[in-house]
Amino acid sequence: MSTFLISAVQLALCLVPMAMGIFITMKVFGIPDITTDGSYTLGATVTAVMMSNHMPIWMVMPMSMAAGAISGSITGFIHTKFNIDALLSGILVMTALYSVNLIIMGRSNIPLIDIETLFQFISISEDQNINALFVTVLLVLTLYFLLIYLLKTDFGISMRATGNNPIMTKSLGVNNDKIKIIGLAMSNALTAMSGFLVAQYQGFADINMGIGIVITGLGSVLIADALKKAFRIQKIGYQLLFLIIGSLMFQQVLAITLSLGTDPALLKMVTASFVLIIVALPGIHKRYSKN
Amino acid sequence: MIAIKQLTKTYNIGEENEVVALSALDLEVKEGDFVMIVGSNGSGKSTLMNLLLGVTKPTSGKILVDGNDISGLAQHRRSKWISMVFQNPSNGTASELTILENFRLASLRTQAKGLKIGMDAKFREKVIELVSTLGMGLEKKLDQPMGSLSGGQRQALTLLMGVIDDTKILLMDEPTSALDPRSSEIIIKLAEKINLEKGITILFVTHSMKDALQYGNRLLMFHSGKITKDIKADEKKRLTLSNLYDWF
Numbered sequence: 001m002s003t004f005l006i007s008a009v010q011l012a013l014c015l016v017p018m019a020m021g022i023f024i025t026m027k028v029f030g031i032p033d034i035t036t037d038g039s040y041t042l043g044a045t046v047t048a049v050m051m052s053n054h055m056p057i058w059m060v061m062p063m064s065m066a067a068g069a070i071s072g073s074i075t076g077f078i079h080t081k082f083n084i085d086a087l088l089s090g091i092l093v094m095t096a097l098y099s100v101n102l103i104i105m106g107r108s109n110i111p112l113i114d115i116e117t118l119f120q121f122i123s124i125s126e127d128q129n130i131n132a133l134f135v136t137v138l139l140v141l142t143l144y145f146l147l148i149y150l151l152k153t154d155f156g157i158s159m160r161a162t163g164n165n166p167i168m169t170k171s172l173g174v175n176n177d178k179i180k181i182i183g184l185a186m187s188n189a190l191t192a193m194s195g196f197l198v199a200q201y202q203g204f205a206d207i208n209m210g211i212g213i214v215i216t217g218l219g220s221v222l223i224a225d226a227l228k229k230a231f232r233i234q235k236i237g238y239q240l241l242f243l244i245i246g247s248l249m250f251q252q253v254l255a256i257t258l259s260l261g262t263d264p265a266l267l268k269m270v271t272a273s274f275v276l277i278i279v280a281l282p283g284i285h286k287r288y289s290k291n
Numbered sequence: 292m293i294a295i296k297q298l299t300k301t302y303n304i305g306e307e308n309e310v311v312a313l314s315a316l317d318l319e320v321k322e323g324d325f326v327m328i329v330g331s332n333g334s335g336k337s338t339l340m341n342l343l344l345g346v347t348k349p350t351s352g353k354i355l356v357d358g359n360d361i362s363g364l365a366q367h368r369r370s371k372w373i374s375m376v377f378q379n380p381s382n383g384t385a386s387e388l389t390i391l392e393n394f395r396l397a398s399l400r401t402q403a404k405g406l407k408i409g410m411d412a413k414f415r416e417k418v419i420e421l422v423s424t425l426g427m428g429l430e431k432k433l434d435q436p437m438g439s440l441s442g443g444q445r446q447a448l449t450l451l452m453g454v455i456d457d458t459k460i461l462l463m464d465e466p467t468s469a470l471d472p473r474s475s476e477i478i479i480k481l482a483e484k485i486n487l488e489k490g491i492t493i494l495f496v497t498h499s500m501k502d503a504l505q506y507g508n509r510l511l512m513f514h515s516g517k518i519t520k521d522i523k524a525d526e527k528k529r530l531t532l533s534n535l536y537d538w539f
Contacts, residue, residue, distance in 0.1 A: 150406070157392050158404040164385040167377070171344065172452075173370030173400040234387075234436060 006129045012251035013136040014197035019220035019247045021190035029163040029183050034090035035075045038097025039068040039188040041210035043195025045101045048110035048205035068192025069185040076181030108207040117200035151236045220246035222278045293320040298352035300338050312338040314516040323490040327503040330513030336496045340464045345369045370400045374453030378465040383449030386438030393437050394418045397452035443474025463495045500535045
């Protein structure tokens with residue numbers, strides 16, 4: 001496998017936690033959460049600040065995830081307690097997080113040069129890229145099985161039911177507001193985890209690294225949704241597997257686009273166009289199959 | 292069991308379209324009663340159901356269940372005493388969850404929803420036993436999404452979900468209005484069976500005078516936010532359809 005391809009696969013895997021987070025908000029709760037852009041950068045900034053201060057990695061990951069969870073729970077609190085639209089709540093928190101991230105970093109960019117990252121913890125090959133990939137795969141697999149377990153627990157059933165039919169869950173003793181806040185906290189903790197991973201993958205944290213990142217996660221979720229419909233599969237395990245495949249496909253398309261010599265400045269436009277195609281295709285297919 | 296004292300609900304207070312949906316209502320319902328509730332549209336039947344369930348808060352007055360004042364309690368906290376079968380079969384179940392998952396959630400109504408997988412073999416057996424009493428063959432479809440079932444099937448399952456644990460009060464707000472006659476009959480007979488076997492108190496809102504006459508041990512007729520007729524036990528048995536239509 002070429003280094004180029006391995007890098008694309010690894011970036012895709014680093015972004016899987018965020019896709020899982022967006023899956024929780026979008027598909028489980030039906031909430032469009034824009035906090036993602038801010039909490040992703042927050043995860044990266046907390047990581048960069050702590051790592052550049054030589055804090056141990058076992059402390060950095062939970063701290064960055066906790067920061068993401070706090071931002072998600074604030075969005076959830078604003079949405080449920082003040083009855084403010086979820087989209088607007090997310091935009092408000094995301095906007096505020098820009099300042100928070102700047103305050104945490106103290107500048108707009110923190111490089112992580114000559115600092116041992118999570119990807120250097122296991123050595124199964126002489127090639128550092130393979131080692132990094134191995135660590136990321138392990139992490140993603142752990143998350144995958146944890147999330148499957150969670151969604152099958154009594155709490156997970158309550159979460160899924162709240163998104164599906166809040167009228168019913170209220171009558172069955174579920175505190176919908178509380179469960180939404182927890183869900184948004186979980187989602188943004190996962191997003192921050194992606195920030196934690198990507199900051200180490202690219203070797204720096206930047207104040208603007210989260211701009212439009214929600215579209216990347218959304219793209220993975222939409223690909224997963226299309227695969228779910230195509231294979232007519234409802235099982236949670238398969239849905240999350242499709243999510244990982246979706247993330248891989250998404251990054252591969254971007255990598256191929258860049259390898260074809262596309263101006264990097266156009267990358268965000270390519271991303272948006274790709275998501276547009278995924279969203280529009282089912283409708284176009286329906287229209288023409290009717291005619 | 293249920294004591295309602297001077298319960299009033301006014302919508303749009305102080306505005307041009309102010310509506311008194313329920314006016315200083317007093318009502319006592321004994322444990323094990325099967326109360327049929329009839330009345331024209333806008334007479335206050337559904338408002339009473341919503342106030343009991345906690346969907347809306349009263350303007351004034353109190354609702355006591357077993358001596359506990361639940362008037363100010365959030366809806367999810369009332370599930371300790373109250374279950375609901377909605378008019379729309381879709382409202383009572385989660386379509387994307389399997390039948391078994393729906394039952395699991397219902398069984399946890401009064402408990403914490405923790406981080407354990409509760410759908411073990413024992414629980415499955417319990418649900419199979421319960422669902423097979425319907426005679427619809429649904430016990431073989433426990434792993435199917437609820438959304439794949441008909442309205443009648445979903446409503447019957449909602450009713451069973453309502454009584455899977457130790458609920459005390461079952462509210463049924465026109466649960467048969469969206470169903471075909473055969474499904475309607477199944478639902479109301481099932482409600483009667485649950486009332487007789489488990490002694491659960493049932494408040495059943497219906498537009499069917501025939502059902503109101505045939506089922507239950509008490510009949511309430513609502514008009515303009517008030518109870519205009521309260522007919523109990525023996526007196527109810529002597530009622531005729533023409534009596535009901537005359538009073539309506």
